[in-house]
Amino acid sequence: MPIEIPIPTVTQVIFLVMALFTAACGLMVVISRNLFHSALFLVGALFGVAAIFVLLEAEFLAVGQVLVYIGAIATLIVFAIMLTRGMMRGRTSPMNHVSGRGALGALVFFVALLAFLKKVPWPEQAQAIPVDESLIAGLGDKFVTTYVVAFEAVGLLLMVALIGAVMLARDR
Amino acid sequence: MVPLSWYLILAAFLFTCGLFGALARRNAIAVLMGIELMLNAANINLVAFWRYSGAVTDLAGQVFALFIIAVAAAEAAVGLALIIAVYRKRKTVNVEELDLLAG
Numbered sequence: 001m002p003i004e005i006p007i008p009t010v011t012q013v014i015f016l017v018m019a020l021f022t023a024a025c026g027l028m029v030v031i032s033r034n035l036f037h038s039a040l041f042l043v044g045a046l047f048g049v050a051a052i053f054v055l056l057e058a059e060f061l062a063v064g065q066v067l068v069y070i071g072a073i074a075t076l077i078v079f080a081i082m083l084t085r086g087m088m089r090g091r092t093s094p095m096n097h098v099s100g101r102g103a104l105g106a107l108v109f110f111v112a113l114l115a116f117l118k119k120v121p122w123p124e125q126a127q128a129i130p131v132d133e134s135l136i137a138g139l140g141d142k143f144v145t146t147y148v149v150a151f152e153a154v155g156l157l158l159m160v161a162l163i164g165a166v167m168l169a170r171d172r
Numbered sequence: 173m174v175p176l177s178w179y180l181i182l183a184a185f186l187f188t189c190g191l192f193g194a195l196a197r198r199n200a201i202a203v204l205m206g207i208e209l210m211l212n213a214a215n216i217n218l219v220a221f222w223r224y225s226g227a228v229t230d231l232a233g234q235v236f237a238l239f240i241i242a243v244a245a246a247e248a249a250v251g252l253a254l255i256i257a258v259y260r261k262r263k264t265v266n267v268e269e270l271d272l273l274a275g
Contacts, residue, residue: 015174019182026186026209030193035202042205045186049212052182055174056223058234061215061241068241073208073248080201080252084259095196096268102195110188117184122176123224133229139238142231154242161246165253171260 015055022048033094035081043074057129060136179220187213200255200265204248211244 008016025044032038046069053062093099129135143151186209193206215237222233259265 026189056219058219084265096198099196106188106192113184124175126224165249169253169256
């Protein structure tokens, strides 16, 4: 008796391609020997996550992800790599002396997560998004009504963190 | 339609990659990159749960994800500034050699 393989829909194929790309980039970030290559793979993984957000119909988040992560954080990381380069020359392994235990711990964690995922009956279908409502307008509305205190707190946090970063990195 | 569990498996894998990077890498910047991966995995979960929940117009998942992005930006800025400051003083960013607080 032949095993019946369900035919994936177009959305599922797109998801699988993007998920494989993201997962491969994410894996390469942590196992790549060259730190600069790691940073480039990180950009790939962040871009893949943005594509996943588009698939989940969170377009504003996808744009924010590209702007903040790829535009700012990835650039910052590349700058930091450039500024601290030269100290890893001659080293053979990018891993520290507890990397074996780290790998074991991460693997156990992953297996435990999968075992938990299998136990819960997750929904197969997403709810339809109402067409007469703009979700982005709703998002902006939520930020100044329900979540206004948290919004202001995050603004304050960002300002304090950036001033602190300048103070820390300043050449004295 | 893609089942919710597929997103959760992808997020679990990304989180595991980030966890391994944060635990096992020698370079402090690589550790920071692992943390960024973990934050992204959490974001995938939040947005996926929002999309598959009954209350799509509630938008709580998207709001949380945006807050996480903002906090991640602050964390990256302070973390990289700390790494640069440490590099200036100790001429290394190897986390094995940064044991000033070890007993």
